[in-house]
Amino acid sequence: MSLKKNKSVLFLAMIFLFLFFGETIAQPLNFPVHVRITNTMASNVTIHCKSKNDDLGIHVIPSGQYYEWGFRVNLWGTTLFFCGFTTKKGGGVYDIFEAKRDVPRCRDHTCYWGVKDDGVHGYNGDATDIWFKWKS
Secondary structure (H helix, E strand, O other), X not given: OOHHHHHHHHHHHHHHHHHHHHHHHOHHHOOEEEEEEEEOOOOOEEEEEEEOOOEEEEEEEOOOOEEEXXXXXXXXXXXXXXXXXXXXXXXXXXXXXXXXXXXXXXXXXXXXXXXXXXXXXXXXOOEEEEEEEOEO
């Protein structure tokens, strides 16, 4: 076999290995993340969170309580979870975890959100750095 043919075979073999075993090989790269949504309103909040692959179902968060879930960021860094919120003050559907935005901003791989009378607040430490206002 010629050198050019050997390189082509090696290249195809590497692509095959990556496609079928890439996720296992890259396991340390897709670290675990948690999202916690706390209801600080006086009334209940109903949420329904989904990603492309997962439907987390409908949950009612009582006042002063929280709902949280964990997952792993995909190898490509495109993981996205969005949640629909229904409250007495308003509602809306918002991107609650977007890997490229939230991996750098979420402390210790946990993203904290607070549901308040004026909307949903995302926290970087103790300060609000993202604010989604309620849609009427």
